Amino acid sequence: MKLYTCMLLAFLGIANIHAQNNLQGTVTTKDTGQPLPATIYIPQLEKGTVASFDGAYAISNIPKGTYAVVYSYLGYATVSKNIQFSGNSSITHDIILTESAVEMEEVVISTPFHKLQGDNVMKVERASAQALLSSGATTLSEGITTIPGVESISTGTGIGKPVIRGLSSNRVLTYTQGVRLENQQYGDEHGLGINSAGVESVEVIKGPASLLYGSDALGGVLYINPERFAANGKTKGDVQGAYFSNTLGSAVNAGVKTSGEKFKFLARGAYSTYSDYKTGNGQRVTNTRFNETDFKTGIRFQDKTVKSTLRYNYNRSNIGIPETIANQTTSKELELPFQEIDNHILSLEQVLFFGNSSLNVKAGYQHNDRREFEDHHHEEEHDGETHEEEEEEHEHEHDEGPALQMKLNTFNYDVKYNLPRLGNFETIAGIQGMYQTNTNFGEELLIPDATVFDFGMFATTHYHLEKVDFQAGVRYDRRSIDSDAAGNPIEDHYIASLNRDFNSFNAAVGAKMDFSEHIVARINLASGFRAPNLAELTSNGSHNGANRYEIGNAALTNEQNLQTDVSVEFGNEHVEIFANGFYNAVNNYIYISPTDETIDDSQVFQYVQSDATLYGGEFGVHLHPHPLDWLHVESTFETVTGKLKSGGYLPLIPANTLRSTLRVEFNESRYFKKPQAFATLQNTFAQNNPGSFETPTKGYNLVSLGASNVFKLNDIALELQFSVTNLFNETYISHLSRLKRDAILDTGRSINGTVKVSF
Template identity: 30%
Template sequence: MRYLILTIFTFCISTAFAQNTSLKGRVTSNNTPLAYATVALSGTRHGATTNEQGYYEIKNVPAGQYLAVFSSVGYFTEKLKANITTGDASILHADLKEGSSKLNEVVVTGVSRATELRSNPVPIAVMGKAEIDQHVNNNIIDAVIKGVPGVTAVTTGPNISKPFIRGLGYNRVLTLYDGIRQEGQQWGDEHGIEIDQYGISRAEVIKGPASLTYGSDALAGVINLIPYIPNGDDGKLKGDFANDYHTNNGLIGSSLGLSYKKNDWKYAFRITGKLAHNYQNKIDGPVYNSAFREYIASGMVRTDKKWGYSQLAATIYNNQQEIPDGSRDSLTRKFTRQVAEGANDDIKNRPFAPEEYLQSYRITPLHQHIQHYRIYSKNEFKLGDGLLDASVGGQQSVRREYNHPTQPQQAGLYVTLNTLNYDVRYSAPAFAGIETTFGANGIYQTNRSKAATDFPIPDYNLFDIGTFFFAKKTIGKTDISGGIRFDNRNIRWDDFYVGPNPANGFEQKVSANTAGSKLQFPSFNHNYRGVSYSLGLTYNVSERVLLKGNIARGYRAPNITEIGSNGLDPGAHIVYLGNRSFVPEFNLQEDIGVIAYLKDADLMMELFNNQVQNYIYQSRLDDENGNPVIIVPGNSTYQYQQSRARLYGAEFTFNLHPHNLKWLSLNNSLAYVVGLNQNEKLIAQSNGAAKYLPFIPPLHVRSQLAIKLPGNYGILSKVTFRAEADMYAAQNKFYSLNNTETATPGYTLINTGISTTVSRKGGKPLFDLFLQADNLFDVAYQSNLNRLKYFEYYNSSPNGRLGIYNIGRNLSFKVVVPF
């Protein structure tokens, strides 16, 4: 694979023909220079960013006629025809009008080529760097949750957030990094997203089936996290330094980013470090074993030529993550720690966790160690009026979970996942006004257990390929798009035996003829196939008002735990039991939406109905007497189930920004989803306990008041005050069979913040400052998506509180220094 990447990259940067041409000009607003506005040539990868005086230049553009799109946050997008000729640079100026419309933003996720948001019938939301920076978070998924209604997360402490879209998660939400699917053992409940939050400049979220473009695992939607690509002035080293501090868990986060652009070449590099001690709340105090330490580095080199572009990038991720097990003293409710194993470990009589551990940044012996390495190449070639896009990438995820206090250097789980990503697509020249794209993409993957003692999944090989066809046409005010795709995924593994390990007293992977061996995973070889399709339209009532409708069929092959698991995942504290007979999931989702970006307000309403065939979910396993099945002491046992399901709901957004009160905005959103289990036989047998699906978020309402003071105040400018009410209703519609879930009371969190830019007396910005208070009134709450809610060893407690609570009041300080 290494030689393949180098061959592609060398070919890209060595290809050059025809004379260089360019487009330049100035972008203003009311004749005032507009800095950092974006200029893009529609349908191509050519673009630039204006400097502080509003000037821009797009170099190495083939001669021809283009549609130049000028955009900037807070302004209406302007489209102008650009006639670029050889010889001297072509000149094109633009004057943007103030406004907040996002309809003309260009998106790259889930489409065949860069497409305006307004013409895409699939529900998609966009968050820019400015919006991401406004929220001080423990990870990037938390920032997305705050900015996109309908997106939630199952959490295991502050640093682990698994995204859910409209009530569906795990392998149904596909996370992308720069368009490359993220592969990092995401089957586990406590396996988070291994991505640098400081290096993301843009997030695009598809809410609904995106299997047409991405194949399996995009049944619920896609979150594409796009890193920064340099677009500054030629020959100038630019960058930023960000520093975070959180009072609740003492989080210290620092990140340094550098970028450089010279002629056709762009370079970017970033290094990030984060560490935190245990988080706390007023019910549990410091939550023992919830600290983490994280280091990330990334680099990118890119060349933009008249024939297209080529990009080579790499990332390195290293995380040590503690996971609490919830053991504590029955009377004092103080957390305890495991010091013995097996029969010597009395879970309800462990010693107290030492006080020096509770506020310490050091990582305890029982923790997870996750490493993720990635290298990938993205390339685009202009072939006449068509475009050929090709990308290839390699990833390795190494996960160790240490759960043996008597032998702390011995990993309980130790797995290495290797993945090769590939994607080739061709966007043909428009014919009779119809834009078409066809291509193929997929992955090849191997997973191997190393020197471990627990084996929840077998060593497997996976090969996945899908081919698709996509078409789009505009008829008057209506944009119509759709397509079809066929996928095939093969998963196989050989007989997997385990036996005693005399060196440590635990089990190990052994050969079939080893004395005392037992067959943990019988061999398996199966193909999963599926057809996906999508058809939708957007009707442009006016420049500001749209009607959208879409119907899409998604497909997802069962993941490795659902079909192959048979053992303990130490970090999750769960024994998983899979089912080899499971068949793929298919869903059919209908979406309708109304979007209006008016002079004084933004209005959005999205309704959806989602029917899922063969829905797979976890259910806690009880014996015939109704008692929890305990295979490994101190750990729950969950068995996967499969049935029909239905999810339906809505998202509403109402943002008020009076034209005559430009300093004031009131942003409001509402998200609601109901998840129904349609296994009528199980529902009847359980007296309704299985009526609803697990991990369905309750009604969520968010309301934020923002006041942006006009003018400057000495060295301060762009002073903005924010106050937010984050309201979650009680969740009484839950999967209660075998006490898999319990009811969750409602709660309201009040968050406040202030941000400003600090400048020199001459006016040049020095740094941006963000002060934020989350859960200002220190509300004690448990989200129904908080896995720690169920980390409990007793049926009752003296204070009436069971499980571990979410994070309490947190004051945070963030400084971003651009240079």
Template identity: 30%
Template sequence: MRLLLLLFILLISNQLIAQNGVLKGRITANDAPLAYASVNIKGLGKGASTNSKGYYEIKNIEAGSYDIIVTSIGYQAETINVTIESNAPVVHNVSLKEKPSKLNEVVVTGVSRATQLRSNPVPITVIGKKEIEQHVNNNIIDAIIKGVPGVSAVTTGPNISKPFIRGLGYNRVLTLYDGIRQEGQQWGDEHGIEIDQYGIGRAEVVKGPASLTYGSDALAGVINLIPYIPDGDDGKLNGDVITDYHTNNGMIGTSVGLSYKKNNWKYAFRATAKTAHDYQNKIDGLVYNTGFREFNLSGIARVDKSWGYSQIGATLYDNRQEIPDGSRDSLTRRFTKQIYEAGIDDIKNRPMVTNSELDAYAIAPLHQRIQHYRIYTTNSFKTGDGSSINTSLGFQQSIRREYNHPTVPEQAGLYVVLNTINYDVRYNLPAFGGVETTAGINGIYQSNRSKAATDFPIPDYNLFDAGGFLFAKKSSGKIDISGGARYDNRHISWSNFYTGTNTQTGFGEQRHLPDTAGANLQFPAFKHTYQGFSGSLGLTYNISDRLLLKANIARGYRAPNITEIGSNGLDPGAHIVYLGNRSFNPEFSLQQDIGFIAYLRDMDLIAEIFNNNIDNYIYQAKVTDANGNPVVIVPGNSTYQYQQSKARLYGAELTLNLHPQNIKWLALDNSVAWVTGVNKNQQLIAQYGNAAKYLPFIPPLHIRSALKMNLPGTYGIFTKINARFEADAYSNQNHFYALDNTETFTKGYNLFNAGLGFTIKPVKATQAFYEFFVQGDNLFDTAYQANLNRLKYFEYYKSSPNGHTGIYNMGRNISFKVIIHF
């Protein structure tokens, strides 16, 4: 009887499902298919995204009349009414129109909940996947630099770029991956961003203090890298294959992305591999020990329901990264290599590197290995009346090994394991009186441990960070107001850390109690709690739908990082001995921003000016003795000690994009970025004058122009043909921290780039289609040294027979990229 009842229920269920209808069709824009547009049934919680050909399909819709909302970034939303009938598919095609501006684009970074760009007074720039793909780069930060004025990077070769925003960098820039803060020993110059460049679908950049919602380490701003989740038809496997080749360093990159969607579930997976030999320029030739080999895996699963959504993701990053030391033969200027240990190594009499070693893909024995693992979940729960609870929880582990022992290459000089737990809970309250309010708490728990190493630049430490905030925004007529306050508490501690000499190897080693007889107490025990208030208040005045005036004032907070307070030893990969200061206080900034935005018929104009006063600013300075000679603690390595003083940074960014409506296929984008950093240490300036007047590592004036052509229509099998010509001009950097030769004058330079892209149109809609990109960077093979290039200072001689010292940036590079969508 029970079996008959079950069969009856199944038959009835199948019959009911069979009676449901289907809505399908195609979404286009300018007579071209629009991929990844969203089609949602209002009030029903059902929806779909268009595939790469613009087609969509929504199944199992009960019969009735519905409003269908069609949206896509950069286009005006369309709402249509359709009637669904049982057992009869309804076909409805929609053509979207482009938005008059990007002001209505929604962002999720630096705010309490998803917010339109136009209503946010804080400067935010968005870079989409299309723009990222069109710039063929060695890493994701380089793509952001090309697209966002005011963003630059400290580099150590082509695969390591640490972002700077308006002259502030290191852990003052908070890097997020899908909203989870990235933690990977980011205090070091040569510690790059441990993220797969091919897996990013969108980047949101906040310029200015974002401590209000993220706490410490967001003093300069935030870069949120949002992973790309391919979308397509229900029940069908979709994906892409990316192949990338660079002529300068022979970089070969391959990435495979897969996605699958069924009902309310989405799944995405990506695997990437990159390898490169040494890069080259016309001054240095092939630069020894700048190759790398990198592997990435990532996966995401997400479910969207009427109650909200839940997402879980995981990533794996594994990079073997060579780091040069710049040693050369004094006459020929050919690179040399270390074959003896530091005690008997003569830097100026090393053997020369052979040609076969310079262009080999094999990783040299002296290198770094960086592994980063992450698993996280983000969730949103609707609680009625427009309110919701958002949560995120993540665990990540960063393992860094730096191999610097040529006689025992398997012995790591630095070997540290950093474990981090991220947490975030925020409640979006129901709107009251037109005011949207969010309250939340977030932070991290962190532990760092040294393993079987021989060098110990930082102690083993524990860190717990927690902060609570309240954020509110309101729109009234033409004015949008937002702001809030936050309190942070960070506790950091470590126990006595002893080091000694291993009698068998002669290398350093960590000693543990009670076996500390004859050992050195390298890091005495330390315990401290850092506290700080931060907040912001800003408004946007909507002069018209296309003209906006923005103003914001913010107080930022940053606790000193581990190297600034605790370092006392050699970082082998940086070739620097760092010395910290336990007495440092937190940094506090007070920044004012004013911006004017005009999205007109034939041009866009964005003008932003800022002024930032920082108390207790922390910076590196080279250590010298009483005679002005560099202090050498470890031969062949520089010694830097952290300093603290007041500072001021001020500057502006101007963007002028011309896009005449009578020539829609042509555009000319122009930008100017300028920042000056002034050291306010009056005692130091009185003693040393202009040598100590400016802050170190401030980017020079940067002017960028790009002529872009996007040809409409189809030409045989070719479509979406685009080309661009770019010019980058960097001025002389005369304003630098010259005390003790910490920094030197940097000559200005001009770079010219060009790119071409097109799509091969498939014969059938069900076939895969191909995108091709060719790009030339530094087309005239200009020899230059960027002032933020660490390799500029890798020099062991006071003079050079060819008049050039240090290592130069990459020369001409031609890149080829193919993307196969299926």
């Protein structure tokens, strides 16, 4: 019935839209009146152009309706204008941009109304993938740790899980290609699984986002925006290579994209390979090597009535699972144990324009095939064997198949209707859902075969006044989990069947207030929820990656939280200052706790619940003294504390961090574009409030340096980046490293370089 309704709405929309609108004008500077080759972009339509050198621009085939048009150019304040297109019309809109030492403001996609961050009621952090990786980060999961309030639980350099204000795993939802990423993210050794190639930017919602995204967004959302299509009439390509001295790692990727008036296409392939990483004392951590193959492609059709986008991503990751420091080698061949992970993501987005309203339908299919190969032989069986004989045994075990194999198939949908504007009100209503199956094929079983079904409905509205913006919304969700029994009922490892339903009502309300031209404040109050995952409900066996025996709890209930966020920002031509504070009360927080039992020579841990609180914030300053606009001094401090009501501290809470960066932007010339250099000092303080089965962690200081430049020659651009991370080869252990329990040090000094040719 829902399908027929959507088809009927699509038919009615297409049947009633015949109007074509055009937008044209010029972009000039305020002080001198000189023309600017600015970028003009309509976020809701994902349609735009670049003005010519005389400042003139034109965009055609604009559907009927009211859209925000964003004008931006480096070194000038970004401007957003709401323009109404009523029919067959040609609108002329000239714009004047004012010089600004602040970076260009970008459009935020993860919140429902596609506004500039300055217009958003909810505070969202946004960074381009290029900026995240320019600091020398090996992977995207490492790069996001430069965003205030975001950290990563790491297993070497190959596995990283995002942490937002102390919450991680299934409490942080990841979106890619517009659909929620499902790849068995509950596991400690299950990484992000997204290659940075073909990623445009990353947005972070810090705090409960269940109103927009449902279960598992209790702690926040990591929203990964894919690469944009080329502008109309353009064909572009690029090739990029990177090298990392610490791991002797290399990464290459190449892409091409072309766009006509209605059809657009892009494709990108990437491959990377890394050896074991080297610590600050010169030791290589055995089996932290990994390699990754990635392919992304997309096609879009767009005219004045419809925008249809199909994207596909294939990713193969081969990741070693480190256990100890053993043979010192720079080999890139994986040793046992290791994971092979295939991930397929297919997404389709259809936007239909109905004059003053629109319908956005997204559908996604994902297939995650996770295989783990283990060494089943006892150490004594290897006595007297040569290294070559051991390798032959490992290859034989690989041929026999994985010890653990799980295939996760997920179909999800997201339907949003943008209602016609009513005065200053913008309103969106929608439904979301997911159908998921997990099937085991290996000889070992971590979680049972199961089916998960989600359904949610929501409505949110935004009310705009000259100095104040309000936003509010409500939502209802229901999740059903049905799992099969596994094992023999008379044996210890038996897992009983499960049939549970979880539901929750959630709401959010917020306001943004412009106290003056330079001071902006935001306050948000939101609730969120998370249904327990299969591992928490049904586990009964040894978790080799965590060196413990885990027992689930079939009686677990929803986690439910209420968080208050307050932020204040001050900015002028010389300085920007921000302060973000939060208080998060979580009812029925689920965590794993040690017991006095031992099974299979491993200590038993059991999932339990208790109320918890988390509080803290991020504070920062950015100095760019005028007229020294080339000089930038940036400093941010982030802190979070997590406590259990039953006593003690929450596990996996990041240590307080102070990060200071001196950045210099040199003058551009005919051949030199965007030359800059930076130096960063990261002070990570001691974590003296560990969880019940954690140990305290000492503080440490890391220094990084870098420089970059773009050489421009006609239509060819050569971009060079150079960086050194952990300049002084500091020996340290992060509190969020999973190798900390074995006293294994983190990564030492690395000299990194990137070369990119665009044409």
